[in-house]
Amino acid sequence: MVSVGALPGAxxxxxxxxxxxxxxxxxxxxxxxxxxxxxxxxxxxxxxxYAVNSAGGAMGHKLACTTADTRGDPxxxxxxxxxxxxxxxxxxxxxxxxxxxxxxxxPLLEKAKIPTFLMAGLSQYDYQxxxxxxxxxxxxxxxxxxxxxxxxxxxxxxAAAVFATGTTSQGDGPAxxxxxxxxxxxxxxxxxxTPGQPSYNTEVSQVVNAHPQVxxxxxxxxxxxxxxxxxxxxxxxxxxxxxxxxxxxxxGWINAVSGAIGLPTLEKQFAAMEAATPPESIPGWxxxxxxLYASPKKVPNVGQYVDDPFTLSYYDAGILVAxxxxxxxxxxxxxxxxxxxxxxxxGAGKVVVHTYAAGAAAIAKGKKVAFIGASGNLYINKHHNVxxxxxxxxxxxxxHRIALVSAxxxxxAAA
Amino acid sequence: xxxxxxxxxxxxVTASILLPAAIGFTxxxxxxxxxxxxxxxxxxxxxxxxxxxxxHGVGLWYALLLAGVxxxxxxxxLNRFLLxxxxxxxxTFFGMIVITIALSLVLEYTIEAIWGPQSxxxxxxxxxxxxxxxxxxxGEQLVIIGIGVALALATHALLRYTRTGKAMRAVAGNAPLxxxxxxxxxxxxxLAWMLSGFMGGAAGVMLxxxxxxxxxxxxxxxxxxxxxxxxxxxxxQVYGAMLGSVVIGVLLEESxxxxxxxxxPISAFAVLIIVLLIRPTGLFAGTAKAKGVAA
Numbered sequence: 001m002v003s004v005g006a007l008p009g010a011x012x013x014x015x016x017x018x019x020x021x022x023x024x025x026x027x028x029x030x031x032x033x034x035x036x037x038x039x040x041x042x043x044x045x046x047x048x049x050y051a052v053n054s055a056g057g058a059m060g061h062k063l064a065c066t067t068a069d070t071r072g073d074p075x076x077x078x079x080x081x082x083x084x085x086x087x088x089x090x091x092x093x094x095x096x097x098x099x100x101x102x103x104x105x106x107p108l109l110e111k112a113k114i115p116t117f118l119m120a121g122l123s124q125y126d127y128q129x130x131x132x133x134x135x136x137x138x139x140x141x142x143x144x145x146x147x148x149x150x151x152x153x154x155x156x157x158x159a160a161a162v163f164a165t166g167t168t169s170q171g172d173g174p175a176x177x178x179x180x181x182x183x184x185x186x187x188x189x190x191x192x193x194t195p196g197q198p199s200y201n202t203e204v205s206q207v208v209n210a211h212p213q214v215x216x217x218x219x220x221x222x223x224x225x226x227x228x229x230x231x232x233x234x235x236x237x238x239x240x241x242x243x244x245x246x247x248x249x250x251x252g253w254i255n256a257v258s259g260a261i262g263l264p265t266l267e268k269q270f271a272a273m274e275a276a277t278p279p280e281s282i283p284g285w286x287x288x289x290x291x292l293y294a295s296p297k298k299v300p301n302v303g304q305y306v307d308d309p310f311t312l313s314y315y316d317a318g319i320l321v322a323x324x325x326x327x328x329x330x331x332x333x334x335x336x337x338x339x340x341x342x343x344x345x346x347g348a349g350k351v352v353v354h355t356y357a358a359g360a361a362a363i364a365k366g367k368k369v370a371f372i373g374a375s376g377n378l379y380i381n382k383h384h385n386v387x388x389x390x391x392x393x394x395x396x397x398x399x400h401r402i403a404l405v406s407a408x409x410x411x412x413a414a415a
Numbered sequence: 416x417x418x419x420x421x422x423x424x425x426x427x428v429t430a431s432i433l434l435p436a437a438i439g440f441t442x443x444x445x446x447x448x449x450x451x452x453x454x455x456x457x458x459x460x461x462x463x464x465x466x467x468x469x470x471h472g473v474g475l476w477y478a479l480l481l482a483g484v485x486x487x488x489x490x491x492x493l494n495r496f497l498l499x500x501x502x503x504x505x506x507t508f509f510g511m512i513v514i515t516i517a518l519s520l521v522l523e524y525t526i527e528a529i530w531g532p533q534s535x536x537x538x539x540x541x542x543x544x545x546x547x548x549x550x551x552x553x554g555e556q557l558v559i560i561g562i563g564v565a566l567a568l569a570t571h572a573l574l575r576y577t578r579t580g581k582a583m584r585a586v587a588g589n590a591p592l593x594x595x596x597x598x599x600x601x602x603x604x605x606l607a608w609m610l611s612g613f614m615g616g617a618a619g620v621m622l623x624x625x626x627x628x629x630x631x632x633x634x635x636x637x638x639x640x641x642x643x644x645x646x647x648x649x650x651x652q653v654y655g656a657m658l659g660s661v662v663i664g665v666l667l668e669e670s671x672x673x674x675x676x677x678x679x680p681i682s683a684f685a686v687l688i689i690v691l692l693i694r695p696t697g698l699f700a701g702t703a704k705a706k707g708v709a710a
Contacts, residue, residue, distance in 0.1 A: 031527075032527075032532055033532050033533075033630075033632075165676075191675075191676055192675055192676040193676050194676055194677055194679055194680055195636075196636035196637075197636075197667065197676075197679065197680065198429050198432055198433075198622060198625055198626065198637055198640070198667075199425055199428060199626075199667075199668065200676070201424075201425035201428070201668065202418075202421070202422045202425050202669075202671040202672055202676070202679075203676045205418065205421050205422075205425075205551075206418070206672075209418070221533075221534065222534055222626065222628055222630050222632075222633070225534060225627050225628040226626045226627050226628065229626075229627030229628075230627070233544055233553050234544060234551060236543065237543075251533070252533045252534075255533045255534065256533070256534045256628055259534060259535075259536040259627075259628060260536070260627040260628060
């Protein structure tokens with residue numbers, strides 16, 4: 001294997017894009033409670049498109065990032081999905097949908113037969129067979145396993161599991177409970193929160209009376225604010241150490257819970273399980289970082305995305321799609337989609353590249369290529385899913401990585 | 416047993432929020448035969464006005480009062496300038512429901528457009544809890560219970576002991592006859608909407624305190640429980656709404672202990688359905704039957 005690749009646009013012979021523009025559509029919430037998902041998708045799309053267009057485009061076509069707002073509502077997302085499918089002729093890839101709307105829009109998006117990079121961690125997609133669906137970030141269930149492993153690693157033996165009802169908790173909850181038990185821990189309270197209730201005092205008192213050492217928790221922002229405010233009150237101002245999932249890193253969640261219990265308590269007592277991103281020294285990340293800041297289009301406060309696993313995965317997805325078009329000499333999704341898996345998997349005889357420009361140049365010379373980008377080696381499995389390592393990240397307005405979660409314990413918890 | 420009593424306390428708090436909300440909701444129906452699905456959004460708007468007040472240094476309970484006044488005025492204006500013109504044109508009962516659904520959406524997204532999708536907060540105390548046997552209450556919760564009970568008693572006093580209240584009962588029972596008897600029906604209707612808006616506004620702030628956050632969808636999430644309390648008690652029956660609020664509020668909390676948090680809303684509505692199967696007009700018959708809404 002030969003590793004090639006410096007910064008985007010560094011190819012010696014840069015071809016000029018001359019064909020029609022192909023769109024990468026971010027089909028996620030841009031408004032409503034999960035409005036932050038929109039910038040999350042665009043934060044990866046913009047640098048990918050910049051990198052591809054700087055090197056002349058894919059198959060002579062420029063790429064562009066467009067948006068389709070689902071509002072985070074499964075009902076509102078349906079007309080948006082219908083509109084996307086109706087105008088699918090110049091769509092190269094879809095970034096999304098998120099867990100909010102994936103189930104209601106799946107039957108519609110499947111008709112489009114376009115590479116779709118899910119933002120949904122739902123367990124329904126852990127073993128999915130749709131060839132056009134890809135998930136380049138770990139499933140929700142992996143977050144639950146990470147919670148269990150982290151709690152065990154820190155000596156906790158009594159945990160309370162508090163999860164909201166609804167699709168977003170289907171994977172985390174059972175995985176954390178089963179994983180903690182597999183590691184010898186005891187679940188002293190298992191409580192379900194139905195979002196939208198005026199009070200969770202009864203559920204809070206169940207948790208308080210069980211005296212857990214740690215809480216495993218996932219719920220929407222407003223539900224979380226109410227629960228923790230009541231826990232703070234009923235437990236004499238004490239919130240036990242609490243492990244949360246990536247949803248708790250959204251600004252809306254942090255705003256809601258810090259407003260309810262105070263930022264110091266949030267920062268001190270909470271840790272989020274997040275898919276770990278590779279070191280910033282790897283060439284793929286360096287190229288991504290350059291493109292992120294060089295791109296003329298940027299999301300607000302772009303610096304917060306430099307190590308976000310979704311951002312990195314969408315950047316990689318955009319590059320893979322463009323390379324797939326080059327490799328198959330086609331802009332038809334039905335043709336180039338098949339090439340994505342091979343392009344992400346190093347192997348004998350393949351040139352490893354870290355930028356689109358290097359990959360396009362190698363393909364132009366007839367070489368087989370493997371792209372290792374900002375996320376590192378993706379190890380995409382046959383269900384188009386990735387496993388991934390996890391890290392504990394502090395909660396609050398300036399999150400930082402605390403430490404990686406033990407992979408050994410995660411494997412034991414997941415067994 | 417301790418858990419059951421503890422949940423009873425929490426249920427009393429929830430019932431205290433539902434009390435003014437359900438009274439307000441049912442007052443509107445009794446006065447004008449309008450099932451106002453926009454009531455939840457009106458509550459939310461008033462809650463945000465309460466937030467604006469507190470963020471400018473107004474005390475929390477004064478903000479509740481101001482939010483109630485705001486709710487009353489907007490409710491009066493909505494009835495006068497939106498709903499009444501449609502009713503005068505002969506819009507059907509279900510047509511009016513659709514209009515109130517549209518009102519709900521317009522209000523909700525206007526709130527989001529002004530204050531954004533993220534939650535805002537009232538300045539709440541971080542003091543300890545008061546223990547009454549197995550029940551625990553924060554200071555704010557005790558005040559909420561007090562306000563809920565006070566509003567219910569004030570409504571009772573109005574309806575029972577004042578001419579205005581008697582006139583409201585007359586209009587609710589038979590508006591044409593009341594008019595023919597010299598009752599200023601339009602003025603009474605205006606007053607009913609003002610009172611209901613005040614109740615809703617106060618309930619909105621109380622809900623924001625209970626939730627520890629105020630968001631643009633919060634009123635709608637309670638609307639189903641409000642309607643359930645009103646229907647359980649008998650649509651248009653103010654005393655029925657009071658009883659329905661207590662039943663629904665306590666059931667929501669007790670079922671979380673007996674069954675699970677996931678089943679809490681279901682259990683309240685299961686009881687509602689059972690009651691309606693036995694008594695289709697609700698616990699207090701009367702207005703619903705008279706208005707031909709229930710069989």
